Amino acid sequence: MLKGASPLVFERSVEGRIAYSLPELDVPGQDLTNILEDKYIRKEKAELPEISELDLMRHYTELSNKNHGIDSGFYPLGSCTMKYNPKINEKVARMAGFASSHPLQNESSIQGSLEVVYDLQEHLKEITGMDEISLQSAAGAQGEWTALLMIKAFHDANGDSNRTKVIVPDSAHGTNPASATVAGFETVTVKSNDKGRVDIEHLKSVAGEDTAAIMLTNPNTLGLFEEDIITIRDIIHGVGGKLYYDGANLNAIMSKVRPGDMGFDAVHLNLHKTFTGPHGGGGPGSGPIGVNAELAEFLPKPLIIKKDDETYGFEYNMPKSIGRVKPYYGNFGIYLRAYTYIRSMGPDGLKHVSENAVLNANYMMRRLQGTFELPYDEHCKHEFVISGSKQKALGVRTLDIAKRLLDFNYHPPTIYFPLNVSECMMIEPTETESKETLDGFIDTMIQIAEEAENDPDIVLEAPHTTVIGRLDETLAARKPVLRYEADES
Ligand SMILES: *Cc1c(COP(=O)(O)O)cnc(C)c1O
Secondary structure, eight states: OOTTOOOOTTTTOOTTOOSOOOOOOOSOOOOGGGTSOGGGSOSSOOOOOOOOHHHHHHHHHHHHHTSOOTTTSOOOBSSSOOOOOOHHHHHHHTOHHHHTOOTTSOGGGGHHHHHHHHHHHHHHHHHHTOSEEEOOOSSHHHHHHHHHHHHHHHHHHTTOTTOOEEEEETTSOTHHHHHHHHTTOEEEEEOBOTTSSBOHHHHHHHOSTTEEEEEEOSSOTTSOOOTTHHHHHHHHHHTTOEEEEEESOOTTTTTTOOHHHHTOSEEEEOTTTTTOOOOOTTOOOOOOEEEOHHHHTTSOSOEEEEOSSSOEEEEOOOTTOOOOSSSTTSOHHHHHHHHHHHHHHHHHHHHHHHHHHHHHHHHHHHHHTTTSBOSSOSOOSSOEEEEOHHHHTTTOOHHHHHHHHHTTTOOOOEESOSTTSTTEEEEOOOTTOOHHHHHHHHHHHHHHHHHHHHOHHHHHTOOOSSSSOOOOHHHHHHSOOOOOOOOOO
C-alpha cells in the first residue's frame, strides 16, 4: 500500500462485526422464489465488508479528509470556482415537505414547491433583466446548448436558416464553442485585443448575414469588463444576430449591471456557482436560462407559471417550444439552495457580494503583481489572470507551482486557461474569504516563487504531502480505476 493511503473498507473487514442492526422482522417473511425469477436470486452470500460502527465512521471520515473542499481549505480556482456553500441551504433543502416530494405528484399537492420555483424565476428575472426564465437545464453547458437551439428555432421561424455561425472570443470558456458545435453551428473565433477585450475591428470583419449569435461573458474570463459591450451589441444586432451571455459567474456584477440591460437576448446562470449550490464530480447542477420576449415562445416546456392569484402550475401549451431538455422539472434541490441564498441576502446583500468579490480579486492581484507577470495591468472584476512566465524562464512551470500549492493545503488556481495567456494562472478568491486567508495564499505564492529561484527541485518534485504525487492526468480521466479487485490468494 502507498504511504499514507487508507485501506479499503473490505480490507478492514473482520467476520462477525456489524455497524448497524436491522429491527426484528415484524411482517411475515417472503419466499423470494415466488417474487423473482431464479436468475435474479443470489446463490452465494454477497461478500460485504463486516465492520463496526465506529470503524466505519472513521473509515469514511478519513477518506473525506483526503479530499479538498471549501470546508477544508481555500479554493481559488478561477471561473469554475466552488463559491460559497452556506449551511442554511442544506437545512432548507432537507426540509421534509421538499425532500420527500415527488415529481409525479399531482399539481395541487405541491403548490408550496411550485411557489418557491416560481418565486425563484421572478428573482432571476430581476437579477438578469430578462423577460422569461426556464430552470430546466441541469448545467451551464446545457443551458448554453438549450438557448442556442432556441436561437436557431427563432431564425428558422423567420425563414432565416442560413445563419450557421456562432462567434466566440478566443478567451471564451471551453463550453461555449462546444455547445455551439453540438447545437449544429460552426464557431468563428474573434480575437482579443491587447487590452484583453474583444477586438472590435476583427468582430466587424467576422459578423455578417451568416451570424446566428455571439457568445460572451462579461466580465470575460480574464476578469475584465467588456467596456465596448454597447458597440458589440449594435454590431451583432445590426447583422441580425443574437447576443448570448454566459452568466455562469455572475458574482462580479449582481445588482450592478444586468445582461438584459447590456443588450443580451439570452443568458444562462449557474445556480451551482454564483448562487451557492455545491458542485463538482458531475453532481446535480442547475443552469437556468433567461431570454427576452422575442425568444420566449421557444423556451423548453413545461414552464412553471402562476395560474391565478393563488395557484401555480405547469404550462404545456407552447406550440413553438423546442421541447423538453431534462426529465421532470430540473434539479429542484439546487433551486431550493439558490432561493434560500437569494432570499437571505436580499438585493443589497447581493450587491455587497459583488463588491467584495471584486475587492478581494483586486487586492490579491496587486499583491502578486511584483512577483508574477501581470499580462493586463488594469482593475479586474471577480477574477484575474497572472502568468508564470518569469518562473518558467527559471525552469519551473505553472504546473509545478500548482502542484507545490497542494503541499500547503490550497486548491490550485485554474491553470493554462484562458488559452491566450501563456503559463497562465486564473485566480478567483470569491467574496467570502477573509483578508487573513487571502494573505496566507499570497505569501505562499511568493514563497513558491522564491523557491523557484533558490531551490527549484522542491517545486519540481511537488507535491510532497499527498498520497499520490503526479498522475498521468489524461490516463486518470480516460481510464479511471474504480473497481476493487479482491485479492483471491
Ligand atoms: C462553469 C462554467 C460554464 C459551464 O458550466 P457547467 O455547469 O460546468 O456546464 C460555462 N461558462 C463559464 C464561464 C463557466 O465558468
